Amino acid sequence: MATKVAYLAENLGQVDNAWNLSLSQFLLATGGNVGNLAFWHAARLLFDATDVQLISRDTRPSDVAADVEVVVIPAANFLHDGADLGRMADLIRALGRPVLILGLGAQAEKEDVPPKLKPGTLDFLREVGRLSPKILVRGQFTQDFCRSLGVENTTVLGCPSLLINPDQALGAKLEARIAALPQEGGPLAVHGACIKPALAGIERELVRLVRLNPGSAYIIQRPLELIKAAFGAELGTPAEVEYFARCAAFLGLGESGALTAFLRAHGEAPTSVSGWAHSLQRYSAGVNTRIHGTMMGVLAGLPSICICHDTRTRELAEQMQVPKLSPREFIEHRHSVRDMFAATGFSGKRFDAGRSEAAAGFLTAVEAVGLKPSRHLRRFLDA
DSSP states (O other): OBOEEEEESSSSSBOTTGGGSOHHHHHHHTTTOTTHHHHHHHHHTTEEOSEEEEEOTTOOGGGSOTTOOEEEEEOSSOBSTTOOOHHHHHHHHHHOOOEEEESBOBOOSSTTSOOOOOHHHHHHHHHHHHHOSSEEESSHHHHHHHHHTTOOOEEEOOOGGGGSSOOTTHHHHHHHHHHTOOTTOOSEEEEOOOOOGGGHHHHHHHHHHHHHSTTOEEEOOSOHHHHHHHTTOOOOSHHHHHHHHHHHHHTTOOSHHHHHHHHHHHEEOOSBHHHHHHHGGGOSEEEESOHHHHHHHHHTTOOEEEEOOSHHHHHHHHHHTOOEEOHHHHHHHTTOHHHHHHHHTOOHHHHHHHHHHHHHHHHHHHHHTTBEEOHHHHHHHHO
16 A cells, blocks of 8 residues: 655645734645635544645645655545646646546536536646546546546545544434424524625625624634724735725625724634534534535534525535525525424435435545545445
8 A cells, every 4th residue: 555645735624823924824834725624634534544644736746755656636626617727737746646536616606518628627636637547526526527627537535624524423413404404593603704796695695694693603714804903903914905895895894994803703724623622512513605614614513505596506515414594595585593403405314314315435546546545434334
């Protein structure tokens, strides 16, 4: 079995000494989105290795240890219009090692308008296809998109964050907690701040829910300007000030001072997977437009809904069987958290069965590149 791995991530799910970094440095250490911590941590849980070298998209082949045997890539939404992965394609081609790529996704607003990949990203996809026994993609949309580009060796498995919590009865416990939700809601964990025009009404409702339910948290994965305001840091440039003012209007808070007050009262930005999951224990439910915020709630045993608004959130929520609503369904049931969850039709049995199937798929993929499946992964298949 291979024991030395090159691993594409800034860290393994924790920003070390986050307290001693500027907030710009902190967000950079998360790859620009705190949600990345979840799948960087999750993918590392799947295999045993004695030596893991972290690499980035800008790593040169000469910087990778000569005895590295496998390249592991927790991928997320790499396939989108703005990405240029040409340097990453050059790196994996130069290394020529087997590649384990997990959670690869194509990013688009609508299924009938797929992304237009830049040549470097298309080169990356084809190199990964050449060096991977199977490309593990997050959902059916991404699999169909890869096939349209001639890349056939894909398997749909969702995101490895599904397996962070090893409790094989997690779905049953979530279903029981959902059944016991009070009609009035209680303190909520809201992962929001998806600042895009089509979501203005949804995001304003999320802000309303936070303000309406005492003790609720507004957990920010990005953008930087909102994280800065939550921590009382000054906005550094006129562009940041202007963008923050636009966010205040977008979120229905009118002006920058009101948004600052809201974020100082409710805003949080996690620095580690462990701390994030631990902090979610004090809420009654989660309502989110962020898929990895939803997954962090789910793995912490917190009933959590994803409001699915693009191909990424739709295919992941569907594949992983987490509670989900369309924007229209959310607006229809927005006055009752209990009604929201009832409308999802969540099944703990289907969720737990899906996790077992995903674990079996991940185990096969780990073994196919010569890595040893971890004890954590094997536990899902021992029962």
